[in-house]
Amino acid sequence: MQVNEPQLIRKARDGDTEAFAELVGLHERFVYNLALRTLGNPDDAADMAQEAFIRAWGALAEFRGQAQFRTWLYRIVLNLCLNRVPSLRRELNNLTQDEMLNLPEISSNANNPVTSLEQSELSTHLHHEIDKLPEQYRLLVSLRYQHELSYEEIAALVGLPIGTVKTGLFRAKARLREALSLYEEQLYEYSTR
Amino acid sequence: MNTQPDELIEEALRSYPLAEVPPNFSIQIMRQIRKTQPAPKFRLTWMDYALGLFLCLLPVTGFAAWALLPWQIIARLQYQWLMLSSPALAPVAVSLAVVTLTLAMLALIAGTSWLIRPPFAKP
Numbered sequence: 068m069q070v071n072e073p074q075l076i077r078k079a080r081d082g083d084t085e086a087f088a089e090l091v092g093l094h095e096r097f098v099y100n101l102a103l104r105t106l107g108n109p110d111d112a113a114d115m116a117q118e119a120f121i122r123a124w125g126a127l128a129e130f131r132g133q134a135q136f137r138t139w140l141y142r143i144v145l146n147l148c149l150n151r152v153p154s155l156r157r158e159l160n161n162l163t164q165d166e167m168l169n170l171p172e173i174s175s176n177a178n179n180p181v182t183s184l185e186q187s188e189l190s191t192h193l194h195h196e197i198d199k200l201p202e203q204y205r206l207l208v209s210l211r212y213q214h215e216l217s218y219e220e221i222a223a224l225v226g227l228p229i230g231t232v233k234t235g236l237f238r239a240k241a242r243l244r245e246a247l248s249l250y251e252e253q254l255y256e257y258s259t260r
Numbered sequence: 261m262n263t264q265p266d267e268l269i270e271e272a273l274r275s276y277p278l279a280e281v282p283p284n285f286s287i288q289i290m291r292q293i294r295k296t297q298p299a300p301k302f303r304l305t306w307m308d309y310a311l312g313l314f315l316c317l318l319p320v321t322g323f324a325a326w327a328l329l330p331w332q333i334i335a336r337l338q339y340q341w342l343m344l345s346s347p348a349l350a351p352v353a354v355s356l357a358v359v360t361l362t363l364a365m366l367a368l369i370a371g372t373s374w375l376i377r378p379p380f381a382k383p
Contacts, residue, residue, distance in 0.1 A: 084293060084294055087290075088290050091286045091290065092286055095281050095289075096280075096281055097278070099279070099281045099282075099285065103279055109279070109282070113281075113282050113285065116285070117285070117288060117289050117292070120289045121289065121292055124293050189268055189272070190271060190272045190275060193268065193269060193272035193273075194272060194275075194276055194277070197272070197273070197276055208273060208276070209276075212273040212274055213276060213278055240266075244265050244266070244269060247265050247268065248265070
C-alpha cells in the first residue's frame with residue numbers, strides 16, 4: 068500500500084498519534100542511524116533519536132512543508148547530537164575549503180597483487196574503517212551515502228558552505244584510501260613472508 | 261578482480277549498512293508521546309452543525325407541511341389512519357410498528373456510536 072506522507076503529517080498535526088506512529092515507523096531507522104553515526108554509541112543514539120521524535124511531535128505545528136519531512140527530522144536529531152557533543156560543531160567548522168589544497172595524494176595500488184582480494188573482504192574492512200573515521204567525517208559520509216542527501220541538503224543541514232561539505236567528504240575518502248593502502252600493504256607483506 | 265581503490269571506496273560507502281533500530285524503539289516513543297499528550301480539546305465539527313440544523317428544521321418542516329397541506333389530503337390521511345387503527349388491521353400495524361422501531365433503534369445506535377466517537381480513540 069502506498070504511504071501518503073503529506074496526509075500522515077496533516078493527521079499527525081491534528082493530533083492523530085496513530086498517523087505519527089506511522090511516520091515514526093517510516094523514518095526511525097534513518098534517524099537512529101544518523102544519531103548512531105554521529106555519536107558512535109547505540110544507547111546514546113537511541114536516546115537522541117527518541118528525543119528527536121518527541122520534539123518533532125511537539126513542533127509539528129511549525130512544520131509547514133517547505134523542506135522534506137525527513138530533512139526536518141534530521142535537523143532536529145542533528146541539533147540534539149551537536150548539543151550533546153559540542154566538539155563536533157568545532158570539528159565541522161574546522162573543515163575549511165583551503166584544506167583541499169593540502170590533501171595528501173595517495174598512490175593507486177592497482178598493480179599490487181593484493182588488489183585481487185575478494186572485493187567483499189575489502190568492503191568489510193572499509194566498513195570498519197568508516198566506523199573509525201572522526202565523527203565529523205562519519206557524519207558527512209552518513210548523510211551523503213546512507214541518507215542519500217545532496218551536497219546542498221547536507222550544507223543546509225549542518226550549516227556549512229557546500230565547498231566545506233565537499234572538502235569534508237573528500238578528506239574522509241582520502242583517509243579511507245590511506246587505510247585501504249595500508250591494509251593492502253600489510254596483506255602483501257604477510258603473503259610474501 | 262582489479263578494482264581501483266576509489267571505486268572500492270565508493271562501493272564500500274554506498275553499501276555501508278544501516279544499523280537496526282533497538283527493539284520496541286517506536287513503541288517507547290509513542291508511549292512517551294501518549295503519556296504527555298493533553299486530553300483532546302472539545303471541538304465542533306461540520307457534522308455537529310449539520311445535525312443541529314437538521315433537528316431544528318425537522319419539527320418546523322413537519323408543522324409547516326401539516327399547516328400547508330390541502331384539506332383533501334388531510335382528510336385522506338385521517339381516513340387512512342382510521343383504517344389502520346381498525347381491529348382487523350391491528351396485527352399488520354403492530355408488526356410494521358415493531359419493525360420500524362427496531363430499524364430506527366439500530367440506526368440510532370449506529371449513528372450515535374459514530375457521531376460521539378472520541379477523536380483518535382485508542383484501544
